[in-house]
Amino acid sequence: MSTQQKRVALVTGGSGGIGRAVVERLSRDGFAVAVHYAGNAARAEQIAGTITGAGGAAIAVGGDVADEQAMTAAFDATEAAFGGIDVVVNTAGIMLLSPIATLGLDDLDRMHRINIRGTFVVSQLAANRVRAGGAIVNFSTSVTRTQFPTYGAYVASKAAVEAMTLVLARELRGKDITVNAVAPGPTATPLFLEGKDETAVANLAKAAPLERLGQPEDIAEAVAFLAGPARWVNGQVLFANGGLA
Template sequence: MSTQQTRVALVTGGSGGIGRSVVRRLAQDGYAVAVHYAGNPERAQEVVEEITKESGQAIAVGGDVADEQAMAAAFEATQAAFGGIDVVVNTAGIMVLAPIATLSLDDLDRMHRTNIRGTFVVSQLAAQQLRAGGAIINFSTTVTRTQLPTYGAYVASKAAVEGMTLILARELRGKDITVNAVAPGPTATPLFLNGKDESLVATLAKAAPLERLGQPEDIAETVAFLAGPARWVNGQVLFSNGGLA
């Protein structure tokens, strides 16, 4: 298949957690994939090797998502390797949990930089560079609706992501580019499981009507839907949470 016939995806945070499952799922659909990492090139290279062993196309690209020059370089590297970009998936994010009354403002700033500025930087570049028929897929969280204590600062950052996502969809009128956000529920990733005891995890697993935690592959299916066949879904926040909220 020629490069022009192959859809190309850039996945931020693509070396771990949900991002890694998204990369694998898009590769299964025939996408050439740029696997972005922030600080662990070895892990990103492992993902690249997994895909290329299955005769797929993948490269690793690095950088801080909030650094516009680093991300511009990542976009350029992706285009140089594959000829263009059709889909950008923003899974990169950080989560620090604490009550609003006691959260370190340094932690607030770190989440703001990665989750808000990072999403903005990458969305801005995607809006400028994606080919017609493309898709921008950002990440929110179901906790914007369930309002769990200790998630205040994290939810604030993800509510901002939802806001910019819905407005960007309207700003790209006439470009044939969709812009949506995925809002996962409790999903069995290191980011989610870190710091939670077995009892809390079991309680959260029972919260959804399907009575289990989501798996990264569940979220990747939602992303694959928005990236490819879901051309009439635009300017939406899609909750992938087993019916939790």
């Protein structure tokens, strides 16, 4: 099969924990993948090189997700390499935790710029450039309904992601493009583990009925479902959290 015949996925944050697992999972499904990075070009290039070395098709593309010109260039590079885009998975985001009463507003602005504006910029480009039969997958969090303390500003940004995702699904009526969000529970990534002691991690691991943390590969399975066979799942938030209430 030539590269031009493959389905093509652009994964923002593709050099990160969940993003990398998504890239690797979609590659195993036969996708050509664009591995997006914001700051770590070497890691994205290494991931793309590993996929290419194993017989897959991958490139690295960079840019600030909240910068529409940078992301237009990333979409352009993906289309130039592979002939089009079928799936956009938007895993890029940051998580800054603090009680609402004490969160610095600069941190609020930084998080909302990346998580809200970034998702909006990428979703806007995807809405105009994903091919028929394709999928857009954004990322929320299970904390939108578990309401853990210190997550207030982060949850606010992800609630906005859920809202724009569900509206976009309705706006793309007639284009045969699904739009969904994945809402992971506690997942063993550097983003999640940073700043937590062993007791906090252990308590979170026990919170789900399956009594473990999610792994990036667990979340990638949900994305692969939405990116591939789940054509009748549209305008939904899929909670991938092991049964966390």
